[in-house]
Amino acid sequence: MFLYKLYRYKRSLFALAVAGCLIQLVIFYKQGAVATPFFNYGMYSEKILSKDQYEIYKVYVNGELLKGDDYSIQEWDKIYVPVYMYYAKDTTNELMIEVRNRLLLKLQLKGLEADNRYFENREFNDEAFIEWYAAYLCGFSGHSSQNIRVIKQNYQWNGQQLLPADSIVLFQYRQ
Numbered sequence: 363m364f365l366y367k368l369y370r371y372k373r374s375l376f377a378l379a380v381a382g383c384l385i386q387l388v389i390f391y392k393q394g395a396v397a398t399p400f401f402n403y404g405m406y407s408e409k410i411l412s413k414d415q416y417e418i419y420k421v422y423v424n425g426e427l428l429k430g431d432d433y434s435i436q437e438w439d440k441i442y443v444p445v446y447m448y449y450a451k452d453t454t455n456e457l458m459i460e461v462r463n464r465l466l467l468k469l470q471l472k473g474l475e476a477d478n479r480y481f482e483n484r485e486f487n488d489e490a491f492i493e494w495y496a497a498y499l500c501g502f503s504g505h506s507s508q509n510i511r512v513i514k515q516n517y518q519w520n521g522q523q524l525l526p527a528d529s530i531v532l533f534q535y536r537q
Contacts, residue, residue, distance in 0.1 A: 412519050415527070419445045422511040423499070440502060445512055448491050449532065488533065496535045510535040 369376040421428045421441060430438040496510050511534045516527040 414519055416517045416519070416524065418515045418517065419449065419532075420513045420515055421445060421499075422509075422513070424509050437502075441499065444495060444498065445532075448495075449514065492533050492535050496537070508537050 365376065365379065368379060419442065428441055430442070433441065492510075499510065512532045513529050514532055515529045517524040518527045519525075
């Protein structure tokens with residue numbers, strides 16, 4: 363119905379819309395990639411299955427556990443996401459290297475694959491991250507962080523509920 367109305371309203375817009383849809387279909391068929399997410403229903407329609415194990419990062423400031431309920435979504439993202447992304451960097455780097463290698467192969471630039479590893483961020487080590495995160499957290503949260511501790515808590519799914527498993531102290535920072 364929309365395309366019919368668009369055709370009657372302005373034929374050039376109709377042609378542009380149809381061309382966009384056709385281009386999307388060709389990209390999806392040939393590459394398995396989606397140029398725009400709202401054209402791919404499958405991206406939103408699959409059921410999310412539970413995993414056997416989950417990892418949660420807990421941030422303690424001055425001995426108090428920071429909870430997402432106490433902050434706005436944006437503030438909680440500022441607290442949680444840097445920790446999560448830093449500790450997921452090795453997985454993320456490997457994934458990005460794989461994606462770039464596939465792209466280079468498709469572009470017939472196989473010789474550049476060896477240089478692909480130079481794009482990793484190896485200069486940012488644990489000490490630098492801890493110093494940065496402590497200053498960053500103090501800067502926007504209003505906490506006078508004398509003591510920051512980050513723990514990775516693992517949880518096991520037993521089919522009914524999540525049960526705490528082992529935990530690892532990732533870092534402890536004291537001013």
